Amino acid sequence: MSTPEEKGKITGWASNDGSFKRQTSSFRDVIEKGGKFEPEKGRYHLYVSLACPWAHRTLIVRKLKGLEEFFDVSVVHPHMDDLGWRFNGTSNETFPAATADKVYGLDRIRDLYFKADPEYKARFTVPVIWDKKNETIVSNESSEIIRFLNDAFDGSLAKEKADLDFYPQDLRKEIDDINSWVYNQINNGVYKAGFATTQEAYENAVKPLGEAMQRVEKVLSDGRDFLVGGKLTEADIRWLKNLYWNYPAFKETTDFAHIKEHYYWSHVQINPTRIVPLGPVPNVESL
Numbered sequence: 001m002s003t004p005e006e007k008g009k010i011t012g013w014a015s016n017d018g019s020f021k022r023q024t025s026s027f028r029d030v031i032e033k034g035g036k037f038e039p040e041k042g043r044y045h046l047y048v049s050l051a052c053p054w055a056h057r058t059l060i061v062r063k064l065k066g067l068e069e070f071f072d073v074s075v076v077h078p079h080m081d082d083l084g085w086r087f088n089g090t091s092n093e094t095f096p097a098a099t100a101d102k103v104y105g106l107d108r109i110r111d112l113y114f115k116a117d118p119e120y121k122a123r124f125t126v127p128v129i130w131d132k133k134n135e136t137i138v139s140n141e142s143s144e145i146i147r148f149l150n151d152a153f154d155g156s157l158a159k160e161k162a163d164l165d166f167y168p169q170d171l172r173k174e175i176d177d178i179n180s181w182v183y184n185q186i187n188n189g190v191y192k193a194g195f196a197t198t199q200e201a202y203e204n205a206v207k208p209l210g211e212a213m214q215r216v217e218k219v220l221s222d223g224r225d226f227l228v229g230g231k232l233t234e235a236d237i238r239w240l241k242n243l244y245w246n247y248p249a250f251k252e253t254t255d256f257a258h259i260k261e262h263y264y265w266s267h268v269q270i271n272p273t274r275i276v277p278l279g280p281v282p283n284v285e286s287l
């Protein structure tokens with residue numbers, strides 16, 4: 001259960017029964033031809049944390065599709081406090097690979113949300129894809145961002161990149177099925193287990209998490225590299241861990257220093273001393 005001081009605070013993660021509750025994302029537009037947000041080179045900007053697994057998906061798709069030239073990225077500092085994510089340079093603190101806000105030089109992600117909607121009342125999450133033309137947020141929902149990045153810019157891409165389709169028509173049903181249990185039990189499951197504040201809430205999350213890990217293990221046990229269809233799809237991008245070693249788009253967008261620093265420093269309800277462990281060296285063991 002969250003303590004009275006934590007209630008209503010940005011760092012009070014659990015609800016009264018001790019279970020972690022994820023908010024529904026508020027900005028749900030898409031970049032698409034003929035739509036409100038046209039796919040134009042240089043018009044958009046992506047805000048991420050390198051510690052955030054949801055934001056990580058968007059970086060992977062950006063790299064896989066060769067979209068680096070189409071929109072730039074700002075990376076928040078791994079320390080998150082009562083006012084949420086901040087950028088490098090705020091309070092004179094910097095961290096390798098974090099950046100300033102490259103569009104406006106703002107101090108915090110919350111400033112961006114208020115720029116888009118002065119009445120905004122929900123959480124200030126990353127990823128955010130920002131429209132510099134209308135000065136607003138297109139989307140703050142990673143699963144939808146990776147869906148539209150999959151084809152929005154295809155008209156301007158080299159054939160080799162345009163042909164990459166991570167959500168192909170013939171595999172959609174299978175991908176949707178996998179996404180649904182991977183989301184509930186793994187992607188969000190680790191938060192439900194890790195941020196639980198009662199034994200019961202923790203066990204209710206950690207058991208399905210273990211079951212889902214076994215399920216992934218079983219699917220991959222025939223030696224396949226990818227979850228469905230014999231090729232890389234959105235299901236792998238959302239699950240992602242097994243591809244780390246062999247795919248530059250996964251490996252080069254993974255930053256263990258940010259991941260470790262963020263989770264050990266920012267979540268004082270779990271680690272009140274804020275001690276960030278050294279190592280491991282190497283970062284992760286090879287397969």
Ligand SMILES: N[C@@H](CCC(=O)N[C@@H](CS)C(=O)NCC(=O)O)C(=O)O
Nearest residue numbers: 052053054123124125126140141142
């Ligand atoms: N549904 C969102 C979730 C994003 C999310 O929860 N991001 C976390 C970091 S991993 C965040 O920014 N949390 C800040 C907060 O909740 O205050 C998505 O998938 O894009």
